[in-house]
Amino acid sequence: MPVRSLLPSLALILLLAGCGPDPGEVETCRRAIGAFEPDMDRVFVGPPKSDPSDPDGVVVGYRTAAGEARWIACRFSSRRVENAPLELARVATSHDGEVTGLRLFFLKRWLALERGAPAVAPPAVAPPAAAPPMVEPRAPALLYPLQQAVNGAVLGCIYALLAVGFSLVYGIIGRINFAFGELMMLGAYQTVIAAVVFMGLGGAGWGILPLVLLAAVALTAGQGWSIERLVFRPLRRTPTQIPLIAAIGTSIALQEAVRLLQGSRDRWLAPVLTGRLTLAGADGFSVTISVGQVLVMALTVACSGGLWWMLRRTRFGRDNRACSDDMAMAELLGVDTDRTVGATFALGAACAGSAGFIVALQYGGVNAYMGTLLGFKALAAAIVGGIGSVPGAFLGGLLIAALETGWAAWFPMAYKDIAVFAALIAVLVVRPTGLLGVERTRGD
Structure with missing residues (x-):
């Protein structure tokens, strides 16, 4: 056969090879459905489509066992390395909205563990004959931001509780305890361990x-008090930056101790409270909130109310404010400063333990190094709100979470951490004391 007669066939083959989504992207996106649908054997997966808004994305429509039409959209990094696994950049679903932050991180880890499993099996049941067509991923203008606000609320609770710990300690001794991120990590580990112990004793569910929660908070509070007693109390009157260096050393020591005791692998907590409530919906897009997210928000509100009452209506709160204003004068007036500072460290560590409980409950996976970046972002939140101010810490935590979630939803996710710390620099330049902080002279 002449070569010229083969050219049209070759051109047609090359043209067809370039059409349609990438098979590797389709397989990864199909596997990701299993993270959102527990009854995967009864899910009918429809034909994949290329994402019209992103050349490196794919959209897969499917039907649940109940016949509900849903979709999942996966976007991948445009930077590819030959023979390397595809890197997920963004994931969104019609049921849960945008998957951001730690949820995306753990989803990618889950996909890495499942990479060796067989591909998604054919549907166990055929779709209903009269079922409507798959719904294209289209979110109304107001519902998508509302879903992002719901998704960012849990992250805001974590940052707020950690920022409160930073503010409480800085407010009373004028030092930053860099180990609060690791105290949160300890709280998360102790949540997983306590859950395993109580389930082994016959407990389950709610x-x-x-x-x-009580076990994780109590243990973390005790660890915070021990850090103050062993590390900060001997160095409290040191005028140099030695306490700051000691705090960094404590942070690294806690990380390595947990790594050696628990291993470097992630520890996972079985998902609980996974039921979802629909808040609003239109055009195939639903704004939902999980029962776990409702519990997290309620816990944060309860912690903030209890903290306000303790600092404003109790003797400890009065002693705490006195030590924050002038430690030496408070001691002369009969305040037990050592006990007050130790109790403040324990209270801040209890807030960090509550944040660790939220992380373990909401995201499921914990590891020895999870507290580093979360701790720095919480410190940024405390500084933005006004370090030393408890209301400012809550405000800063919510603002930093809103910025991070919003950036991940509308802009390249790879730059969200840059955006957070750039906002910190901007606030420090414009208002060095933070949004709610006040400049004051401390008496030693």
């Missing part, structure tokens, strides 16, 4: 959550 009943063990208060006990798990």
Whole structure:
């Protein structure tokens, strides 16, 4: 056969090879459905489509066992390395909205563990004959930001509780305890361990959550008090930056101790409270919130109310404010400054333990190094709100979470950390004391 007669066939083959989504992207996106649909064997997966808004994305429509039409959109990094696994950049679903932050991180880890599993099996049941067509991923103008606000609320609670710990300690001794991120990590580990212990004793479901929370918070509070007693109290009157260096050393020591005791692998907590409530919906897009997210928000509100009452209506709160204003004068007037500072460290560590409980409950996976970046972002939140101010810490935590979630939803996710710390620099330049902080002279 002449070569010229083969050219049209070759051109047609090359043209067809370039059409349609990448098979590797389709397989990865199909596997990701299993993270959102527990009854995967009864899910009918439809034909994939290229994402019209992103050349490196794919959209897969599917039907649940109940016949509900849903979709998942996966976007991948445009930077590819030959023979390397595809790197997920963004994931969104019609049911859960944008998957951001730690949820995306753990989803990618889950996909890495599942990479060796067989591909998605054919549907166990055929779709209903009269079922409507798959719904294209289209979110109304107001519903998508609302879903992002719901998704960012849990992250805001984590940052707010950690920022409160930073502010409490800085407010009373004028030093930053860099180990609060690691105290949060300890709280998350102790949540997982306590859940395993209580479930081994026969507990299950809602009943063990208060006990798990109490155990995690109590243990973390004790660890915070121990850090003050062993590290900060001997160095409290040191005029140099030695306490800051000691705090960094404590942070690294806690990381390595947990790594050696628990190993470098992630520890996972079985998902609980996964039921979802629909807040609003239109054109195939639903704004939903999980029962776990509702519990997290309620816990944060309860912690903030209890903290306000303790600092404003109790003797400890009065002693705390006196030590924050003038430690030496408070001691002359009979305040037990050592006990007050130790109790403040324990209270801040309890807030960090609550944040660790939220991380373990909401995201499921914990590891020895999870507290580093979260701790720095919480410190940024405390500084933005006004370090030393408890209301400012809550405000800063919510603002930093809103910035991070919003950036990940509308801009390249790779730059969200840059955006957070750039906002910190901007606030320090414009208002060095933070949004709610006030400049004051401390008496030693």
